[in-house]
Amino acid sequence: MMLTKVKANKVTYTNPIFNKMTEEEIKAYQEDLLRKQLKYVYRNSEYYRRKFIKAGASPEDIRTFSDYQNLPIFMDKTAERISQQESMERFGHPFGMHLCSSPDDIVFTGTTSGTSGVPTFTYSFTEEDVEFMNRYIRHMLDYGGIHAGDRLLFSHSLGIYATSSILFGVRSHGVLPIDVDVRAGSKTILQYAMMTKPSGAMMTPSLAEHLITRAGELGWNVRDLGLQAIFTVGEIGVGVPEVKKRIEEAYGCRIYDYLGELGFSCDSDEYHGIHCVAPDLNLFPNDLIDPETKQPLEIYDGVIGERVTSELNLKGLPRIRYATGDVIQVFTSECPGCGFKGRRIKFVGRADDMLIVKGANVYPSAIKKVISTFVPDITGELRIVLNNPPPRVVPPLQIKLEYNSAFDRTKLPELEARIKNALHTEARLTPEIIWCEPGTLEKSLTKTPLFEKNY
Numbered sequence: 001m002m003l004t005k006v007k008a009n010k011v012t013y014t015n016p017i018f019n020k021m022t023e024e025e026i027k028a029y030q031e032d033l034l035r036k037q038l039k040y041v042y043r044n045s046e047y048y049r050r051k052f053i054k055a056g057a058s059p060e061d062i063r064t065f066s067d068y069q070n071l072p073i074f075m076d077k078t079a080e081r082i083s084q085q086e087s088m089e090r091f092g093h094p095f096g097m098h099l100c101s102s103p104d105d106i107v108f109t110g111t112t113s114g115t116s117g118v119p120t121f122t123y124s125f126t127e128e129d130v131e132f133m134n135r136y137i138r139h140m141l142d143y144g145g146i147h148a149g150d151r152l153l154f155s156h157s158l159g160i161y162a163t164s165s166i167l168f169g170v171r172s173h174g175v176l177p178i179d180v181d182v183r184a185g186s187k188t189i190l191q192y193a194m195m196t197k198p199s200g201a202m203m204t205p206s207l208a209e210h211l212i213t214r215a216g217e218l219g220w221n222v223r224d225l226g227l228q229a230i231f232t233v234g235e236i237g238v239g240v241p242e243v244k245k246r247i248e249e250a251y252g253c254r255i256y257d258y259l260g261e262l263g264f265s266c267d268s269d270e271y272h273g274i275h276c277v278a279p280d281l282n283l284f285p286n287d288l289i290d291p292e293t294k295q296p297l298e299i300y301d302g303v304i305g306e307r308v309t310s311e312l313n314l315k316g317l318p319r320i321r322y323a324t325g326d327v328i329q330v331f332t333s334e335c336p337g338c339g340f341k342g343r344r345i346k347f348v349g350r351a352d353d354m355l356i357v358k359g360a361n362v363y364p365s366a367i368k369k370v371i372s373t374f375v376p377d378i379t380g381e382l383r384i385v386l387n388n389p390p391p392r393v394v395p396p397l398q399i400k401l402e403y404n405s406a407f408d409r410t411k412l413p414e415l416e417a418r419i420k421n422a423l424h425t426e427a428r429l430t431p432e433i434i435w436c437e438p439g440t441l442e443k444s445l446t447k448t449p450l451f452e453k454n455y
């Protein structure tokens with residue numbers, strides 16, 4: 001199958017009214033929704049009322065987007081957890097004091113499996129919310145060529161997790177989900193896929209990669225699944241050109257990266273980031289803050305900052321001025337792949353993982369991205385050695401890498417020079433590389449630690 005196209009299909013906004021608007025008109029439209037939403041959350045939630053009062057402001061004071069950015073951050077993961085603890089104690093429900101509807105009206109709740117162990121019921125929606133969001137999923141499926149009557153392999157951790165809400169959108173498109181919990185194991189997932197012949201699939205990029213190998217071991221080939229599109233979420237994978245290429249070539253189909261309802265990447269050989277198709281759902285990605293100082297950042301092509309989410313049309317548990325901890329890069333220029341004129345974003349890393357080396361912000365994901373281009377000379381496993389608590393690192397930054405067992409060790413100095421050169425050019429880093437024997441850095445399919453902490 002030929003994947004190379006002269007020009008990718010143009011991504012459009014989900015709500016067609018935006019396709020004819022200028023950037024200024026879209027902003028005005030968002031400000032309108034924002035004013036309405038701020039009044040709504042103020043009237044309906046004690047949490048948001050308290051936040052406004054503490055800031056010495058009322059919703060009526062917020063006329064423009066810049067007025068809004070003058071407000072302090074209203075919430076982050078920690079504040080959300082406290083808010084949910086309070087509603088459990090006072091009202092016997094886990095959604096938090098920022099709930100704006102009756103808890104009886106919540107028809108879906110999805111948690112994030114946070115590292116600290118206590119789940120947060122961040123994705124809790126009313127029926128109206130679910131219906132509103134379904135349109136974005138339908139739009140993405142349509143773009144990827146998945147239509148009513150098709151089947152779609154859906155392999156994530158199912159049940160109470162956030163990703164399960166996507167299933168409403170899939171079903172509302174007339175598409176039959178083949179929802180096989182990822183914990184069933186790769187053989188079961190492949191078996192169901194072989195039997196049901198889905199035309200699309202939704203999974204993480206690392207599962208998509210793992211299935212290629214696993215299918216081979218079982219004497220199958222993922223290409224025989226006949227997929228037309230794979231939609232991946234939750235990892236940086238597709239942003240790494242080698243990963244995107246490897247998956248697309250193995251399956252013989254296009255891979256699309258998406259971020260819930262907020263957007264998806266286009267049908268282009270090269271990855272141009274997630275196209276933000278939902279300005280009526282979220283202020284994203286226009287509200288950015290400095291990950292360290294939490295002060296608002298001005299948007300320009302290529303700016304990097306922490307993503308603040310503000311949900312504009314949701315009624316159940318809208319997040320308002322919520323600092324997500326995700327660090328993204330925003331692009332304001334037209335997409336070179338498909339000509340989409342709206343905003344695009346790429347993931348850079350987590351604010352918590354940020355390091356500061358010689359005054360510059362460095363994200364482990366940026367290092368990982370550079371390193372992965374040297375596979376198979378190296379295994380791709382890496383550890384960043386921290387001798388003191390982050391974020392500040394006394395240079396040089398130490399990075400542990402494994403050379404591959406097939407690699408000629410006499411050529412290590414030459415390889416090391418190439419890696420250092422690439423890290424210098426791509427990530428402005430001059431690290432010290434510590435070579436490890438193949439297989440000595442522990443590998444995990446889910447969350448491999450990025451850091452080796454020696455403090």
Ligand SMILES: [Zn+2]
Pocket residue numbers: 008011265266267268272275335336337338339340
């Ligand atoms: Zn594009």
